[in-house]
Amino acid sequence: MGYIAARGGTTAILNAEQLVEYMRLQGGSTPLSLTQIRDQLRHAVGRAMNEGALYAPLLAALAVKQAEGDSIEASFLLRAYRSTLSRIMPTLPSSGNDIRCLRRISASFKDIPGGQMLGPSQDYQIRLLNTLLINETAADIERVLTQYDQLVASGTTADMSTGHFPKVVDYMRSQEMIKPPVDTIEHEPFDITRTALTFPCSRSARLQSLAQSDTGCLLTYAYSSVRGYGDAHPTLAELRYGVMPVAVAHPLTGEAITIGEIDVTECETVSKAHSVAGSDDKPRFNLGYGFTFGHGEVKAISMAILDSVLTQAKAHGLSGESGPAANEEFVLLHSDGIEASGFTAHYKLPHYVTFEADLKVLDRSKSHKSQQAISRIEQINARTKEVLS
Amino acid sequence: MSDTPEQLYNFALIDEDSKREVRRQLLKAIALPGHQIPFASRDLPIARGWGTGGLQITMAIITGDDILKVIDQGDDESVNAVNLRRLLQRTTGIQTTVNTKAATIIQTRHRIPEEMMTRDQILVLQVPMVDPLRWVEPNLERATVMHGESDYGRMWVYMYESVVKAGDLRIATQYPVIVDGRYMMDTTPIPRWDIPKLHMAETLFLFGAGREKRIYAVPPYTTVEPLQFEDYRFKTEYIPGQKCQRCGAEDTFLTSHFVVDTQHANGGHWVSSCSDSSYCDKRIDANLTIQEANS
Numbered sequence: 001m002g003y004i005a006a007r008g009g010t011t012a013i014l015n016a017e018q019l020v021e022y023m024r025l026q027g028g029s030t031p032l033s034l035t036q037i038r039d040q041l042r043h044a045v046g047r048a049m050n051e052g053a054l055y056a057p058l059l060a061a062l063a064v065k066q067a068e069g070d071s072i073e074a075s076f077l078l079r080a081y082r083s084t085l086s087r088i089m090p091t092l093p094s095s096g097n098d099i100r101c102l103r104r105i106s107a108s109f110k111d112i113p114g115g116q117m118l119g120p121s122q123d124y125q126i127r128l129l130n131t132l133l134i135n136e137t138a139a140d141i142e143r144v145l146t147q148y149d150q151l152v153a154s155g156t157t158a159d160m161s162t163g164h165f166p167k168v169v170d171y172m173r174s175q176e177m178i179k180p181p182v183d184t185i186e187h188e189p190f191d192i193t194r195t196a197l198t199f200p201c202s203r204s205a206r207l208q209s210l211a212q213s214d215t216g217c218l219l220t221y222a223y224s225s226v227r228g229y230g231d232a233h234p235t236l237a238e239l240r241y242g243v244m245p246v247a248v249a250h251p252l253t254g255e256a257i258t259i260g261e262i263d264v265t266e267c268e269t270v271s272k273a274h275s276v277a278g279s280d281d282k283p284r285f286n287l288g289y290g291f292t293f294g295h296g297e298v299k300a301i302s303m304a305i306l307d308s309v310l311t312q313a314k315a316h317g318l319s320g321e322s323g324p325a326a327n328e329e330f331v332l333l334h335s336d337g338i339e340a341s342g343f344t345a346h347y348k349l350p351h352y353v354t355f356e357a358d359l360k361v362l363d364r365s366k367s368h369k370s371q372q373a374i375s376r377i378e379q380i381n382a383r384t385k386e387v388l389s
Numbered sequence: 390m391s392d393t394p395e396q397l398y399n400f401a402l403i404d405e406d407s408k409r410e411v412r413r414q415l416l417k418a419i420a421l422p423g424h425q426i427p428f429a430s431r432d433l434p435i436a437r438g439w440g441t442g443g444l445q446i447t448m449a450i451i452t453g454d455d456i457l458k459v460i461d462q463g464d465d466e467s468v469n470a471v472n473l474r475r476l477l478q479r480t481t482g483i484q485t486t487v488n489t490k491a492a493t494i495i496q497t498r499h500r501i502p503e504e505m506m507t508r509d510q511i512l513v514l515q516v517p518m519v520d521p522l523r524w525v526e527p528n529l530e531r532a533t534v535m536h537g538e539s540d541y542g543r544m545w546v547y548m549y550e551s552v553v554k555a556g557d558l559r560i561a562t563q564y565p566v567i568v569d570g571r572y573m574m575d576t577t578p579i580p581r582w583d584i585p586k587l588h589m590a591e592t593l594f595l596f597g598a599g600r601e602k603r604i605y606a607v608p609p610y611t612t613v614e615p616l617q618f619e620d621y622r623f624k625t626e627y628i629p630g631q632k633c634q635r636c637g638a639e640d641t642f643l644t645s646h647f648v649v650d651t652q653h654a655n656g657g658h659w660v661s662s663c664s665d666s667s668y669c670d671k672r673i674d675a676n677l678t679i680q681e682a683n684s
Contacts, residue, residue, distance in 0.1 A: 083407070329530065338432065
């Protein structure tokens with residue numbers, strides 16, 4: 001027998017695995033440690049966690065290392081690992097109010113209760129390549145850490161409430177600028193990891209789905225809606241990055257027990273579109289909510305915009321019902337990076353059975369066409385004879 | 390590759406609660422032949438679109454005593470089949486086979502084995518698209534209503550138009566069927582040749598779509614009728630006189646491949662052979678045995 005494409009797999013697969021390892025290590029440089037990746041590739045780790053939908057910084061660092069920095073592949077590894085874990089218990093609902101902020105900004109008001117806090121942000125940096133990082137040493141790291149300690153010590157940060165701020169949207173609610181959050185009351189949130197997403201879907205299903213979506217994809221949909229293929233008109237009410245405590249109920253007493261803290265980004269937008277739910281209500285702004293593990297501002301903002309656009313589309317509000325980003329099924333079913341990349345890549349698999357069957361249809365279609373052409377010519381010939389005779 | 394299962398993971402990888410969910414949805418699917426049942430669909434270490442639906446069904450139903458066969462395009466040695474079999478073998482330690490008759494569970498992509506399966510076997514099919522109405526109605530919410538009301542008119546119109554425009558019922562694989570006189574069902578990209586094997590079969594057919602998060606089933610002794618018109622009947626790919634150039638079978642689904650031959654003007658030539666590789670090998674072995682007996 002001759003060669004059959006993509007067959008005779010086992011040896012080839014094992015060799016391929018070995019070659020991937022070789023490609024990762026071919027330079028012979030010092031191996032990356034997981035703590036280095038966790039600390040110094042913070043955004044890569046955060047993205048793997050939020051798209052992989054598993055909060056586990058060191059495992060995420062391992063995934064980033066194994067995936068050689070490919071963000072979808074890293075999140076895929078984490079998500080696959082999540083399937084092997086039993087769910088022990090759900091956490092209690094957490095509120096963005098409990099976030100100990102390292103950063104919180106608002107674009108809706110010049111001054112907000114508690115004040116603006118720029119925090120760690122590259123927003124106002126001039127993006128020049130920093131050549132000082134080329135030969136960074138342990139001494140440099142030491143110096144930066146010492147400077148930080150001095151900065152903290154000199155600040156007015158002694159009291160325990162540091163980093164806790166009232167929320168801008170609570171103020172907006174009290175002023176009746178936005179609707180109270182009761183479109184449909186859901187006592188238990190929908191869980192897309194336990195129940196398949198069906199449509200129409202609840203808002204909790206939407207938010208959960210968006211939270212594990214591909215960052216680039218949400219960015220594209222949100223951008224399309226603000227750029228012209230839609231009617232989003234968002235204003236950023238508040239963006240927070242910080243540390244959020246996570247609690248579970250004690251299995252016997254029911255008492256809330258804090259089991260740890262996670263790094264999170266939260267975003268709330270309000271949209272310019274008035275009168276969200278039709279005629280019965282007083283005109284209000286519409287709220288959009290975004291949330292990610294780690295420090296993922298672009299994703300949190302995109303998610304909030306899409307949430308708001310989809311709420312408006314569903315409520316048949318005055319605006320927001322146009323553009324691809326306003327189609328809930330379209331957005332939610334195509335934004336999961338792991339599903340989208342998996343299916344798009346599956347065309348690498350052999351398809352010769354389906355292709356063979358397609359060929360047969362093509363052949364029949366060809367002979368049908370030529371039959372049609374022949375009978376048309378015969379008709380013309382007959383007609384010509386008729387006219388001439 | 391060792392024969393002992395990986396110790397880090399549960400038997401067949403996914404946790405027992407998740408398996409139980411899959412089995413519950415399987416029972417529903419069997420009770421409503423051809424009806425799509427949503428299931429949560431775990432993420433697996435295999436990419437979406439590469440067989441994760443079929444894999445989850447196999448993982449949910451497999452036991453230590455099962456004998457597993459995995460094929461892709463009818464072939465046990467196709468890379469994806471090798472890979473899925475390796476994952477199942479590594480996480481269960483169970484016995485695998487290429488012999489259709491010896492297997493208790495067969496997981497497949499794009500084919501139903503040529504050899505008649507029995508009531509003691511289960512065929513698990515990997516499904517990419519799920520809904521046959523996707524051709525005419527991509528919106529799931531509307532398609533669900535259409536299924537609920539047996540509203541298949543638009544699909545019939547689609548079939549009619551394809552006959553008028555292309556001279557054929559234009560769907561090659563994933564040919565739509567009506568199951569048990571009720572639900573229209575996508576048959577996955579199996580060729581039309583395989584469709585009649587679903588009808589009134591002894592075997593249980595389970596269909597899993599991981600990315601689309603749906604399960605459906607054709608229980609034993611269930612009618613499965615391909616969409617066809619009274620004056621335009623369903624036809625398979627079969628061409629009278631076709632023959633496998635390896636084993637000589639005249640009644641199998643053939644695929645063609647290029648055989649390199651430096652003596653040949655074109656550097657080789659095309660050969661048609663059975664896509665069901667183990668059946669083809671079996672026939673060759675049997676012929677050899679007969680020849681030996683005769684010599």
